[in-house]
Amino acid sequence: MKISIMKLILLILMVTAASGEPDLLSEQAEASGVEIVTEIGPIFQKEFETATTCDRPQHQGNASARLPTVLTPSHYVVRLQPFINGNLSIHGSVDITINVVEATRRVVINMIDIITKNETVQLVSLNSSAPVSVMQQTYDPKLQLYTAVLDGELTVGSSYIFHMEFQGYLNDKLVGFYRSMYRDAQGTEKWLAATQFSPTDARRAFPCFDEPGFKATFDIQLARQTNMTAISNMPLISSEPIDGEDGWVWDTFNTTLPMSTYIVGFLICDFGSVTSNELNHTVYKVWTRKDALNQATYARDVAPDILTYLEDYFNIPFPLPKLDMAALPDFKFNGMENWGLIMYREIALLYDPQFSSVASQQNLGYVLAHEIAHQWFGNLVTPHWWSDLWLKEGFASYMGYIGFNYAEPTWGLLDQFVMDYIHPVLVLDSLHSSHPISVEVDHPDEISEIFDVISYRKGASIIRMMQHFLTESTYKKGLTNYLNALKFDSAKQDDLWHYLTEAGHEDGSLPSELTVKLVMDTWTLKEGYPVISVMRQNTKATLEQEWFRLGGAGNSSRGRAKFASDTTKPSSGTANSSSETVGWWVPITYTSQSNPNFNRTHTQQWMSDDRKSLQITGLPNMTQWIIINVQETGYYRVNYDSATWKMLHEQLKSNHSVIHLINRAQLLDDALNLARGGLLDYPTALTITAYLEKEYDFVPWSSALMNFDYLKDMFERAGGYGLLKNYLLSLIVPLYDSVGFDDNVHDPHLTKYKRVIAVKWACKLGYAPCVNSSAALFEQWMQSSNNESIFSPNVQRTVLCTGISIGGEKEWNAAWSRYTQSNVGSEKSDILSALGCTKEVWILSRYLEWAFTPNSGIRKQDASQVFGAIADNTVGRDLAWNYLQDRWIQILEYFSSGSGHLSKVIKYATATFNTPLLVKELEKFQSDYEGHLGSAVRALDQALESAKLNVASMDAYYDIILQWLENKDQSHSG
Numbered sequence: 001m002k003i004s005i006m007k008l009i010l011l012i013l014m015v016t017a018a019s020g021e022p023d024l025l026s027e028q029a030e031a032s033g034v035e036i037v038t039e040i041g042p043i044f045q046k047e048f049e050t051a052t053t054c055d056r057p058q059h060q061g062n063a064s065a066r067l068p069t070v071l072t073p074s075h076y077v078v079r080l081q082p083f084i085n086g087n088l089s090i091h092g093s094v095d096i097t098i099n100v101v102e103a104t105r106r107v108v109i110n111m112i113d114i115i116t117k118n119e120t121v122q123l124v125s126l127n128s129s130a131p132v133s134v135m136q137q138t139y140d141p142k143l144q145l146y147t148a149v150l151d152g153e154l155t156v157g158s159s160y161i162f163h164m165e166f167q168g169y170l171n172d173k174l175v176g177f178y179r180s181m182y183r184d185a186q187g188t189e190k191w192l193a194a195t196q197f198s199p200t201d202a203r204r205a206f207p208c209f210d211e212p213g214f215k216a217t218f219d220i221q222l223a224r225q226t227n228m229t230a231i232s233n234m235p236l237i238s239s240e241p242i243d244g245e246d247g248w249v250w251d252t253f254n255t256t257l258p259m260s261t262y263i264v265g266f267l268i269c270d271f272g273s274v275t276s277n278e279l280n281h282t283v284y285k286v287w288t289r290k291d292a293l294n295q296a297t298y299a300r301d302v303a304p305d306i307l308t309y310l311e312d313y314f315n316i317p318f319p320l321p322k323l324d325m326a327a328l329p330d331f332k333f334n335g336m337e338n339w340g341l342i343m344y345r346e347i348a349l350l351y352d353p354q355f356s357s358v359a360s361q362q363n364l365g366y367v368l369a370h371e372i373a374h375q376w377f378g379n380l381v382t383p384h385w386w387s388d389l390w391l392k393e394g395f396a397s398y399m400g401y402i403g404f405n406y407a408e409p410t411w412g413l414l415d416q417f418v419m420d421y422i423h424p425v426l427v428l429d430s431l432h433s434s435h436p437i438s439v440e441v442d443h444p445d446e447i448s449e450i451f452d453v454i455s456y457r458k459g460a461s462i463i464r465m466m467q468h469f470l471t472e473s474t475y476k477k478g479l480t481n482y483l484n485a486l487k488f489d490s491a492k493q494d495d496l497w498h499y500l501t502e503a504g505h506e507d508g509s510l511p512s513e514l515t516v517k518l519v520m521d522t523w524t525l526k527e528g529y530p531v532i533s534v535m536r537q538n539t540k541a542t543l544e545q546e547w548f549r550l551g552g553a554g555n556s557s558r559g560r561a562k563f564a565s566d567t568t569k570p571s572s573g574t575a576n577s578s579s580e581t582v583g584w585w586v587p588i589t590y591t592s593q594s595n596p597n598f599n600r601t602h603t604q605q606w607m608s609d610d611r612k613s614l615q616i617t618g619l620p621n622m623t624q625w626i627i628i629n630v631q632e633t634g635y636y637r638v639n640y641d642s643a644t645w646k647m648l649h650e651q652l653k654s655n656h657s658v659i660h661l662i663n664r665a666q667l668l669d670d671a672l673n674l675a676r677g678g679l680l681d682y683p684t685a686l687t688i689t690a691y692l693e694k695e696y697d698f699v700p701w702s703s704a705l706m707n708f709d710y711l712k713d714m715f716e717r718a719g720g721y722g723l724l725k726n727y728l729l730s731l732i733v734p735l736y737d738s739v740g741f742d743d744n745v746h747d748p749h750l751t752k753y754k755r756v757i758a759v760k761w762a763c764k765l766g767y768a769p770c771v772n773s774s775a776a777l778f779e780q781w782m783q784s785s786n787n788e789s790i791f792s793p794n795v796q797r798t799v800l801c802t803g804i805s806i807g808g809e810k811e812w813n814a815a816w817s818r819y820t821q822s823n824v825g826s827e828k829s830d831i832l833s834a835l836g837c838t839k840e841v842w843i844l845s846r847y848l849e850w851a852f853t854p855n856s857g858i859r860k861q862d863a864s865q866v867f868g869a870i871a872d873n874t875v876g877r878d879l880a881w882n883y884l885q886d887r888w889i890q891i892l893e894y895f896s897s898g899s900g901h902l903s904k905v906i907k908y909a910t911a912t913f914n915t916p917l918l919v920k921e922l923e924k925f926q927s928d929y930e931g932h933l934g935s936a937v938r939a940l941d942q943a944l945e946s947a948k949l950n951v952a953s954m955d956a957y958y959d960i961i962l963q964w965l966e967n968k969d970q971s972h973s974g
């Protein structure tokens, strides 16, 4: 059954999800490696590109790209000599020890962009079975499978060494073994070669059994020029000069532990490093361009705390003698957890207190802790197949938060988890185009598509739910048992369920009639989540669950259900009740006004998946509020009767601190989304938000602002925007006043973070004191030199955006020139976004051109960030959309490889679409470019679904919201 993949949303920030930053900037202004620098290069490249991703056919039909299971590899010797400063070719060989599980006449392995030297291929028997020779070699580029057909049968139980020599190529696609360039402080070009194998690109570097379930040990040997360093998963054990090749040596690395191909990694570069001696058994180093070494301090200092804490948490030591982390000028993901050699984009590993904001520091910590958590979840125990990707990504995300929270205990990270992870994914997961987190995939294209918000954030959210319904000590015990039982092996989700159930029953934290599998399968095998509706009567409450969907009764535009595209009004009661008979096992927790206890997060009652209603008794009577889903530990929404909503509102108004800050964030997020879905009237939901004028905590504010962002997007071009703006200002100005515009370095982290959002929103809404302060600082900044610090990095984005938006050509050019000179990734990223704030249409137009022009100064990987900044500008949106319509084919070619960029530009361009005309244009776009949408097919479906939903919402709610704002306005002024 392979339907689910068809409904995937691609709107989603592929792996950048890990940090919450949709587009991160890396160091080089130069679009490095876009051109081939040697004469032989282009010809050589041609040979390869016939089978590369740019024209990789969509996976069709039933042919599976999976490897047969008749052979298993146990050991690899991989030798590679990459000519980084030469013609970019790679001389390589592999010797793979294979064990025969079932008799076969074929050796089938993964490979792409590799030219085999057919005459070198041979099988050497390790236990004197009958010799076999290779009769024929074939290659299937669609399935990325190489086959050697043998003249005899390999017999069960025997072992062979498969030997092959080949030629590879250092590509510029940021996958496999690829090349990258940066300029040092003197402007000299420095080339390097790095790997990015996850999920399916180890096969670009050497032929291999490239599936996570095939674990083996690896001997890596790399040839390098003597002015460079080679690093791999394991420590170097020898360096030997190469006979007849002056200035070259072979580096040999120690044999790895049993591991999957996707976490093999190596790097050949001239980086410098800083070393930490904080770890007992492991030498830890951070590598970066020498010019950026001073930015490695935070990463050097914070990682040992996190690693040590997780070692204790799992009670399993980190098994490698060394751990390297490296910051690359060009990197596909934010970070990649290669065992013993974790690689990052610069912005995700480097931090400069003078020029990087608290937000970028926190993102860095998230990514770093996430990658460290992978050393257990993913590297030690690996998902057997990519269908269970969430098993490693969900855990790395959640355990990363836990580890990082230990290192930075005053940052409220576990509270922030709710607004960073749960709230955004609850929105996505209530669309028809969502997908289950455990999902069948086969072809590499399908595998890439599940590296999305659903796998990461929903995965992490339901793991948090489990931690609470099992209790932390049971959860810990179950995890340790799971990790110990399956280490150096692979696992399926059922394995995890088994160990957690065992621990839960032993400890009595899980009722004996329940298993973790019974409960959790309802959360992992289907998409979506329930809304729990609460009806109270005297001291009882009756709870019911329904599937919560934003877009009308339960049908989708693709796959098994149909989205009613002609719906103009969301019906009230949009939760799907008819077609779904099976619900979720829902852990219910609650507390009440008379006896508020927000620490009790262990399940008080279970709601079963048969959708029978659940009774809670012994509550206070109906003059007092109750709150369900304490600390929002359950992955669901809650809707109350109107009397309870009213009491909650009154509590918030009179003394909100009685309610836990996570539950305040929950009330805001639930109310506004229930209203969006037609389950709660907007006036009630908006009334809840009114207490924010007295709210000074970061987490509820962040949740509120995410929801206000949506309202702002919907209203921005409508006559009622002024009223909305005034209302939002009336809420945000007290927060702004409480933190002030000026950053104080000694403020606590969360105060600074609050300032970031208060200043951003106050200026965005045109609040004069904010705009004036920004403009004045921007003026000074223009006059200043590069290394001068005029304002805190925490207000950098806002100051730059404001200055550029009220300025003209001169201001824009000044900022552009600073962008090209900056040595700090996060500063460059801030400037790049701010450059999209200008109101000069011609400048925006030129900026848009540059975004898609090689060597313009904007890297290919940053093009979608620039596009997004322009599309997010009221003046720029139509420009961006027109550009997309006119130049789609060029854009498609520019982003040749199946990157997430195509879906991002679609998402950015259409984020605010809410009129029938725009829906029509979008439909026309879809049909005009049918068959030429590349990896944006699903993003477009999703954009269309959202745009239609927005049209319906505007239709149904615009007047109601406006009226509420008018009344509010009058009550304010009157």
Ligand SMILES: *[C@@H]1O[C@H](CO)[C@@H](O)[C@H](O)[C@H]1NC(C)=O
Residues within 6 Å of the ligand: 115, 116, 118, 137, 138, 139, 146
């Ligand atoms: C050599 O092997 C490749 C597969 O790697 C195959 O496509 C090609 O046809 C082979 N060439 C010859 C001459 O057998």
Ligand SMILES: *[C@@H]1O[C@H](CO)[C@@H](O)[C@H](O)[C@H]1NC(C)=O
Residues within 6 Å of the ligand: 085, 190, 191, 225, 227, 228, 269, 270
């Ligand atoms: C290393 O030496 C080679 C050969 O002299 C040169 O081409 C290359 O630029 C040098 N690389 C670095 C990073 O200095």
Ligand SMILES: *[C@@H]1O[C@H](CO)[C@@H](O)[C@H](O)[C@H]1NC(C)=O
Residues within 6 Å of the ligand: 235, 236, 237, 254, 255
């Ligand atoms: C290589 O690894 C083995 C096994 O862990 C260890 O005994 C040996 O000392 C290592 N060799 C070097 C040179 O580090």
Ligand SMILES: [Zn+2]
Residues within 6 Å of the ligand: 018, 370, 374, 392, 393, 396
């Ligand atoms: Zn990850």
